[in-house]
Amino acid sequence: MLRKKTAEDIIVDLIVYVSLVFVGIVTLYPFVNVLAVSFNDALDTVRGGIYIWPRKWTLKNYEIILTNPQIYNATFVSIARTVLGTVLGIICTMFVAYPLSRKDFVLRRPFSAIMVLTMYFGAGLIPTYLLYRSLHLLNTFSVYIIPALLGMFNVVVVRSYIESLPSSLIESAKIDGASEFRILWQIIFPLTLPAVATIALFIGVGHWNSWFDVYIFNSQRPDLSTLQYELQKILASVSMQVGRNPDYQMGAMAETQQVTPTSVRASMTIVATAPIIMVYPFLQRYFVKGLTLGSVKGE
Amino acid sequence: MESAIYYTSKKTFWQKVKEQKELVFMIFPFVLYVILFHYIPLWWWVIAFKEYRPYDGVWGSQWVGLQQFRDLFSDSGFWLAMRNTIVISFLKLVTSFAAAITLALMLNEVKNMLFKRTIQTISYLPHFVSWVVAASIVIGALAPESGVVNQVLMALKIIKQPVVWMGEGHYFWWILAISNVWKETGWNAIVYLAAMTSIDPELYDAASVDGCGRLQKIRYVTLPGIAPTISMLLILNVGWLLNAGFEQVLLLRNPLVQDYAQILDTYVLDYGITMYRYSYATAAGMFKSIVSILLVLFANKVAQKLNASTVV
Numbered sequence: 236m237l238r239k240k241t242a243e244d245i246i247v248d249l250i251v252y253v254s255l256v257f258v259g260i261v262t263l264y265p266f267v268n269v270l271a272v273s274f275n276d277a278l279d280t281v282r283g284g285i286y287i288w289p290r291k292w293t294l295k296n297y298e299i300i301l302t303n304p305q306i307y308n309a310t311f312v313s314i315a316r317t318v319l320g321t322v323l324g325i326i327c328t329m330f331v332a333y334p335l336s337r338k339d340f341v342l343r344r345p346f347s348a349i350m351v352l353t354m355y356f357g358a359g360l361i362p363t364y365l366l367y368r369s370l371h372l373l374n375t376f377s378v379y380i381i382p383a384l385l386g387m388f389n390v391v392v393v394r395s396y397i398e399s400l401p402s403s404l405i406e407s408a409k410i411d412g413a414s415e416f417r418i419l420w421q422i423i424f425p426l427t428l429p430a431v432a433t434i435a436l437f438i439g440v441g442h443w444n445s446w447f448d449v450y451i452f453n454s455q456r457p458d459l460s461t462l463q464y465e466l467q468k469i470l471a472s473v474s475m476q477v478g479r480n481p482d483y484q485m486g487a488m489a490e491t492q493q494v495t496p497t498s499v500r501a502s503m504t505i506v507a508t509a510p511i512i513m514v515y516p517f518l519q520r521y522f523v524k525g526l527t528l529g530s531v532k533g534e
Numbered sequence: 535m536e537s538a539i540y541y542t543s544k545k546t547f548w549q550k551v552k553e554q555k556e557l558v559f560m561i562f563p564f565v566l567y568v569i570l571f572h573y574i575p576l577w578w579w580v581i582a583f584k585e586y587r588p589y590d591g592v593w594g595s596q597w598v599g600l601q602q603f604r605d606l607f608s609d610s611g612f613w614l615a616m617r618n619t620i621v622i623s624f625l626k627l628v629t630s631f632a633a634a635i636t637l638a639l640m641l642n643e644v645k646n647m648l649f650k651r652t653i654q655t656i657s658y659l660p661h662f663v664s665w666v667v668a669a670s671i672v673i674g675a676l677a678p679e680s681g682v683v684n685q686v687l688m689a690l691k692i693i694k695q696p697v698v699w700m701g702e703g704h705y706f707w708w709i710l711a712i713s714n715v716w717k718e719t720g721w722n723a724i725v726y727l728a729a730m731t732s733i734d735p736e737l738y739d740a741a742s743v744d745g746c747g748r749l750q751k752i753r754y755v756t757l758p759g760i761a762p763t764i765s766m767l768l769i770l771n772v773g774w775l776l777n778a779g780f781e782q783v784l785l786l787r788n789p790l791v792q793d794y795a796q797i798l799d800t801y802v803l804d805y806g807i808t809m810y811r812y813s814y815a816t817a818a819g820m821f822k823s824i825v826s827i828l829l830v831l832f833a834n835k836v837a838q839k840l841n842a843s844t845v846v
Binding site for chain 2: 241243244247248251252254255256258259261262263264265266268269281283327330331333334335337339340341342346349350353355356357358359360361362363364365366382384385414415416419436440443444445446447451463466467470497500501503504507508511512515516519
């Protein structure tokens, strides 16, 4: 339908495009600024005025954090829990989502009630802490993996996706004598890949971003610390000095070590964020569909 | 399909279970897992009625009846946490809804797909970074001297002196609300955009014929089109009223704003984990969980009522 643009059209378009460009800048600028600061000389940064480009280019900030054995180790733990947690999480989600997607499954109703109810309540922090303690999960690597094996929201997303596949696929496979396990992994799983990509992103990001479980359950074990927790520790030490400028405060330290909290925080932030920014463009075309499908059915 | 129903209906429940033993075998360990990790912890609620000492164990500890709850309800700190929780979640609820709906409406007006997709991709990026990273960015942006917020406001001559944003309680509530908007608006807008795509295009054509301009189309077609989604999400969010955002508050709070930053979750953390008052903190957590469950049930009832009346 072709028609002339009215004055209103032009004004609306103008407001919309200008506002959206503003939204884009406000959202993206903090990341660009952190990136610039992370590549700028620490002492030079104290003078202020770093916006989108480093003034005195250096890799020193990264060198400092990546050669720190504590942070090097934390990076390894973060990668380990993300990879292991995501792979196991996907397998477990499939084992739950597939039976629940089968309309003819006799135990579908009671089992899905037991599972879905957990989305709406929690016992609270202390009971959870006491449970983990009695299961000897405290101060272990397993506390990252085992309690997070199943996310009900992810189960709902995958289940809805499987339900949208033609049920004749399963029936004909059964006639051919395939076991349920075989149907799940050789027929359903490959067809469910878009949903799996969505939940892989959710599970992976969840693991990579998690710091609270480190803080509560594993704070006695520096060897099990993660990147996000290390960043949180830096942040907490800066937070204690609100009201004064941390850059000036740490001036003396800066002179000798060529490092300031601002610079270390910037490079840590980039290291903690980069993997997500790198994978998410590849997965994002799936998640909008996966999410809307899941949320509509989930309600 | 009909023959299948006939075929299975002759069998007893246990025969069907036996026939589907592979499916049962597949899911059963996870049913046990969910019971262990989500239902068993409820059992520890019993310590809210005791004076729990780790050395004595749950059964060895002394019963105190409702003493913990009496202490809790007579503590002014608890009511302060309650006030902060409600104010913060309410502020966040209103701002995040307004922002997400506005963003979705604006994106919906964009005809250039490349531009639309670029802005969308940028807008949900912050959703995927941790609150640790987001808090680091917020604290950096609000720093008194080097922070970009003060620099911009001073350059625009809106303020003369740098403001210590993180040191003032009233600002803190708004910092939580606005940083939440920054982080989640793009993500929250997805569901409204999805709702907008399902609006019948003929409605827009009809509105054009009736002489509606762009704003009138938004007012009379788009907004009514997403109204059911908005009301549904609003109702469902009632269940989250006692969740003010644990991680966000925990990461952004500092001693100066403690009276505005203490929420129920941090209250439980401070008393339970930091001061080892397990029973007292469990009572606080239990109170929060029960009120939340009641709110969810209430919200679901309302949602069903509304849904039924709109569908029929």
